Amino acid sequence: MNAADLLVSGLEREGVEHVFGVPGEEMEDLLFSLRDSEVTFVPTRHEQGAAFMADVHGRLTGDAGVCLSTLGPGATNLLTGVADAHLDKSPLVAITAQAALDRLHRESHQTIDVVDAFGPVTKWNTQLSDPDVVHESVRKAFKVAEYEKPGATHLELPEDVAAEETDARPLPSRDRVRIAGPDAEALGRVIDHLEEADRPIVVVGNGAVRTGASDYLRAFVRGTGIPVVSTYMGKGAVSDADHRSLMTLDSGAGGEATEAIAQADLLLAVGFDIAEHDPAEWGHDAPVIHVDSEPAEVSEAYDPVAEVIADIGRTLAALTEWVQGGSGPASDATGGEDSGSDGDSRSEGDSGESPTSFDAEWYVDLRKRIVSDVDREPDPDAEAPFDLRDAIPVMRSAMASEDVLVSDVGSHKMAIAQNFPTYEPNTCIISNGFASMGIAVPGGLAASLATESNVVAATGDGGFLMNAAEMETATRLGCGFTIVVFNDEDYGLISSKQRDHRGEAVGTRLTNPDFVAFAESFGIDGYRPETASDLEDALDDAIGDGMALVEVPVTSAPP
Template identity: 65%
Template sequence: MIASDLLVRCLENEGVEHVFGVPGEETEDLLFSLRDSEITFVPVRHEQGAAFMANVHGRLTGDAGVCLGTLGPGATNLMTGVADANLDKAPLVAITGQGGLERLHKESHQALDIVSMFESITKWNTQLNDPDIITESVRKAFKVAEYEKPGATHLEFPEDVAGFATDTTPMDARERVRLGPPDAESLQQVQTLLEAADRSLIIAGNGAVRTNATERLREFVETTGIPVASTYMGKGAISDRSPQSLLTLDSGDHQEASDAIEMADLIVTVGYDIAEHDPAGWNTGTDTVIVHIDSEPAEVYEAYNPTLELVCTLSTGLAKLTDLMAVSETEFDETWYRDLREHILKDIAADPSEDGPFTVRTVLPVLRDVMNTEDVLISDVGSHKMQIAQNFLTYEPNTCIISNGLASMGISVPGGIAADLATDAAVVAATGDGGFLMNGVEIETATRVGCTYTILLFSDDDYGLISEKQRAHRGESFGTGLTNPDFMTFAESFGIEGYRPENWDELEEMLGDALGSDEMSLVEIQLG
């Protein structure tokens, strides 16, 4: 067979079902090898959308999503989504084409040093300059991408190498390497700190969800009664129905979670990533007692200098701590944070004025009511993301997907495609008008592959989050105003249903109709 056939067989061996990408001349052999395989190639409208699809696939499944671009601009267009996956700790394998080896030593058409460019946004990347290294390289790309902490890897495939003959066979995929259990001495030290504290608090991060440690975290919380504040990407690690949930770390309009952190005399972080949330935002002193439980040691940071680090598989570490605390005679005080939780819930549930304008915050309770527990909400980046993170009640892991590492605009519409393909639940892609028009053309991709999710579009003709920050700093905003098309006409031009509610009754009815439909739809919320 030729090398492109071998590469595709290696992808099949890794369990790949979809490759998202844009076709190019230099990837011709690879495309036809995909055509003759069990893998579905999904042509998209922009490489950034392809990378976002692979990114969200990795977030939801734990298996590396795969995206494809050609050389030059195809590869550079992939970079934002690849970097987003890397900082969000989402497993992703990017494949790019390249010109023939005979012209890479000199300046030539569309030729860039893509491997060097991808160096800082991936865990590992290489050029496939010989058919005989394909099997090892593909296996390594998936192993490295999926190993905790996961991220992005990249393979560059020159067009002449793709057509070379080879008799190499794929390497078998193996079980992922797992961390060992925590050492007994460190566990004992954590137990001692927990027993000595009067007001312990847990910060649950992305790692708690990503490593499937939520069940063990919930058991630990139920055993001890210790409250939990989640990061944006940790939403769902503990159900917001739990009496121990203080919702999200950055509490925004309601400061109760921040108050609880200030009141706590012991902070236990579980799967916390500094790239997602700067610890200087919640750790205002250097004397806070912090226990770091994660798959890697903590980053060295003055604002985050843990007293003790428990490096292990999170679920195993939490299970062993639960066993220790279950037989401990320590009685944890659960009264100190109850009023704080009640204030948060009361604030979120406040009914809007009957004739008041729509706001993201007041729309979210209506959205929550029409969504089932297991339905998936994917948030784009913008002012609406802050409200979703702080005010959208989340009950299960991986049901509220937020990018908060690189935090790139434009992820939700293409991300909705990946989510719809990966889950049987209803999917809502929430976005602002700024992020929507960055990748809104992927609606065509969604309809072509038969997706049926709902786009929830908040429109205010503005880059709203930047305007808010400018006004807070300067009392005015500049450079943030936008004009928009008629979004109902835009939706109809793609053959999907468009809804634009004018009042609260219509909002609930139209959201219910959109989510209950077996068709793709767009619901525009014009913000006051």
């Protein structure tokens, strides 16, 4: 086989089903190899969209998503989505074509040093300059991308190398390397701090969701009664219906979630990555314990007194065993939902006494204020444009607990993070490491391929038009998901920050096409509700019923 065939055979061995990308002439051999394989090449409308699709696939499944581009401008277009996967810790393998080796030593048409450009946003990347190393490089790309903490890797295939013959054969895929369990000394330091604490709090990050540690975390929270606040990317690790959940950082009209961190006398950070949220904003002076698969980043605002660098779930199971008096592993440490007797994951869960000596009441009023703010009832007589925060509960009520929301970046992201209760892990996908606009529509496509649940892609008018062309890709694939466009004709989050700083905003106003007509031009059902009742009906009709777009006019502050 030639090198392109060998690369594609490696993708087959890794279980890859889709490769997202934009074709180019330098990848001709690779495209024909894909055509003759079990892997489906999905032509997208922009390389950034392709990378976002691979990014969200990796985030939802834990298996590396794969994206593909040609050299030069194709590769640089791909770069933003690759960087998003890198900082969001999502497994992704990027493949780029390159010119023939005999013209890389000089200035040449469309040629830049792509390997060098991808270096800062990948865990590992290389040029495949020899067809006999392709099989090893593919296996390494997936192993490194998927190993905790996951991220992006990159392979560059020059067009002449792609056509060269090789006797090598693809390496078999292997089980991922398992992270070790916690050592007794590190656990002992954590337990010493917990025994001294009166008002501890858990700050849960992306790592708890990503590593599948949610069940262990829920068992630990049940066993201790310690309250939990999540980062934007940790939503759903503990159900927001649990009475110990203080929802998300910044939740509550007065920032009660962050206030809880300031009041706590011990912070147990579980799977927290400093790229998710700046700890300098927490206003705490309590000691921090870091439980993660890698040591904490060095930061004056986040300087742990103890770190347990081990498998997160096994660490939490060991701590739960300690809570139960060393009587053995917690019986429900690998169990399911924090549910009531009816099994509804939105239930408030049990209300039993904590077996520990922690103060079980210190956060109760904070929880009540958060719930009161998040559960506010929209005015049934409201007319468009709507208050953004009034529209979020309507969207929540139209979605089941297991449905997946993919949020773009903007003012709506902040509202979703703070006011969209989440009941299951990996059902609210927010990019808050790199936080790139334009992820929602391609991300919704990837989610619809990766899950059986209904999918909603929530976006602002600014982020929507950055990758709206991927609606054509979605309809071509027969995908079914709902796009909710919050339209204020403004880069609203930037406007808000400018007004906070200077009392006015500049350079943020937009004009938009008719979004309903735009959706219909793709053969997609379009809705533009004018009343609160229309909004509820539109979301109920759209979600779970094929491709649809709901334009939600929302209020915008004056320019």
